[in-house]
Amino acid sequence: MSRREALQATAGAVAFAALPLPAQAADSAATPVPPTQTLPLEVTVNGRVHQLAVDPRLSVLDMLRERLSLTGTKKGCNQGACGACTVLIDGQRVNACLALAVMHDGAKITTIEGVAEGETLHPLQVAFIEHDAFQCGYCTSGQIMSGLGCISEGHASSAEEISYWMSGNICRCGAYPGIVAAVAQAAKEDRT
């Protein structure tokens, strides 16, 4: 079943299913939308506009992972306690597991997939590799998104400050010294 068919089969989406869907919204995530109440939603993820009909219970995290096939954002605890799901919503870092998708109609979301410029890694991504700021890699997307927020908030002027403002992102492998060094390096490059 295609996304278009899925939308048309969905009662709650009838109103806008009749509208011409932008080509870029015909994403390929294969999960069929079930016969349940859905609400229309438009979000821009990494610069791409998506029009969706979503279950009001759907989190931004599950929207990314299960509907948009953007699995770079990770589910660690689904309770807002680990930070693995950190994304930027309208420039602010947010635990995507605690954000309901329907509350973010019109939002601009940046995920780990939208950080590099084509083949060119963001300086923070380069710094993460250089400083070995991860082992298993599962918290890394959230760490990098949180690090971007930490830098843009102006919370990266010292190792101590970075450590404090990055403490919402758990790394069970214990790559914290590398994470702090990587954020510090990228923050320094950002200032110069």
Add this chain to the structure above:
Amino acid sequence: MTTAIGKSLSRIDGRLKVTGQATYAAEFNQEGQAHAVIVGSTVGLGRIEAIDSAAVEKMPGVVAVISHLNAQRLAYNEHRGPIDPPAGERLHVLQGTEIRFFGEPVAIVVAETLDQAEHAANALKVTYSARQPQVDAHAGERVIPAVARRPGARAEADVARGDADKALETAAVKVEAEYVIARENHNPMEPHATIAAWNGDRLTLWSKSQFVANEQAEIAAIFGIPPENVQVNCPFIGGAFGTSLRTWPHVTLAALAARHVNRPVKLVLTRKQMFFATGHRPYTLQRIALGAQPDGKLISIAHEGAGETSRYEEFMEALTSVTSFMYSCPNVRTSYRLIPLDASTPTYMRGPGEASGIHALECAVDELAYKLQMDPIDLRRINEPQIDEGRQVPFSSRSMLKCYDLGAERFGWSRRTPEPGSMRDGRLLIGYGMANASYPCLFAPANARVRLLPDGTVEVEAAASDMGPGTYTSMSQVAAEYLGIPVERIRFSLGRSDFPATPPHGGSMTMASVGSAIRAACLDLQAKAAVLAAKGGGNAGLAGQSPEALEWRDGMLFVKGRSDRGVTYADLVSYGGESPLVGEGTAARDAETGQKYSMHSFGAVFAEVAIDPDVKTIKVRRALGAYGVGRVVNPKLATSQCIGGMIGGIGMAIMERTVLDRRNGRPINAHMADYLVPVNLDTPHIEAHFVDEEDTIVNPLGVKGLGEIALVGMSAAVSNAIHHATGRRVHELPIMIENLL
């Protein structure tokens, strides 16, 4: 000469991980996939009386409700992998009404979306008849493990040399204490996850596993199908620390559900469910008694340890093993018991056995040093053994003394004033503590395949895993080293059950085992290539030479002693012999070496704590480990691994515990907000150092393994530092504010 081993390369898979492109088990979404959610028992012991699924089946999106009432009867053929407990029978799921522990799976709800499945699973009405579970290890009966009771048993529950009890009576200086260590859960960042898809009688699993070869065999046994009908894939693991060594019931449930609904099913455990049935470090109770002469020489060590297990399996770990060889002492007695509880089966967690056992031993040694008024390192030096006195065989290598020297120097141990409470930083109480660490050098049979491609690149395959240590990178370095070509030309693949079989990705044996197999495969490839060249490939003048007259240098094949007309791998392939050229390698430790030598990694770990004198908050300010782990393949990644392990040890020391409600066996802190682990701000200044150590006995690579030892000892170092700061000996873990008030 290309020397790839020993280089601090960045991770080969780094780019994938920083761009979100590394794909973990739950991310292999399949066409037509449904979502499954487990319903766990809300009683800790008893029976299912009724399951009323009618209402739930009518909920939007629900595809199926599967319970013992309608689940497939599974074969559960005998299969006991090397990571499964030696006695007992694994949990059978959805096959009957008995409830053995809180959270045991009683049903699965399958629905079109995850939200629908979760909602429906929460709505399912299950009625139980409950009995009172016994989950208190202190009140439990201690039993001798069944495998030790059997005649001719390999495992011994009681080990002794000399007469420790008699010697203790005569000892001039004694310490005796009991140690309690809380249950811990691994809590890797990635939850357990399995996507199961059947194609006729063939099953494919994308499943989080540290041991894909065993997962294949276990699921085949459970479903009564040939192992070759099961394919397990796991290219990335989001941390595991032991929890993904065994194949737990959720893997079975995912496969069962997929067959039931006849479409692919994704099943991901919730964080809460990660505390129910996927193993944990067992709650342990230990008693240590040490006796010494006035000069510090140990004359008696008694170590009694007991760990929780379930009623249906006997999980065992090496809780007391180290005690027999860590120190020189004529009279040593150790005993190991199990305490069956109405709980799920524990499993290996980073540094299994050693982490808990060494904690007790090393805290007791520190206590003895105070009674003797000796420096704790000096006391350990006095009791340094020349051989493994437990087995009466030499160590393959033991760099304990070098570790003391290097660690003490880098840590600044000489600044320590021994009197408890004598060091301050402003108003904060400062304490320095140290402890020994050790972990055995395991080496299990492993296989690997190396394939030379026409463009001169090399594919390397093994069914291994990379849960974070950097297997992708370090194995590529091994292949590059032995083939003499740049790492960039190696492409190493792992995590598929149809690749050459390897041992579990645990027990610090991956590099020793898989690395040695890759080395063997590379040498096999070179030998085959030399035969090909000697047979007359090409015009390089090697035709007609005997293969023995040829040698490899810098990734090229030459006539021995000559440097002209060398042949590259790419040349060899183009000669049109076998293409692609394949090398196969197997590695295993011979039994004789295992009998002749005692093989262990050793280390000395140090910690500095700062404690608020009024509210007793504990901060680990510095941590340092000096390790003798043989050859280090990639110092950059090895340092990360050690730092991570030490941070895990800090968690064990002052944060981590899973608490069970004694009324019903429910883990009351089953989430990341209340199961405390170290966060960024908890991280001390931390250093890992490696002493130069050459060990030609442990394995062909001379690597001793470091994943486990990195965690071992740190809890004792922190505990000893807390005593140094406060004068308080806290004999339980984790040590919390309330222990110091």
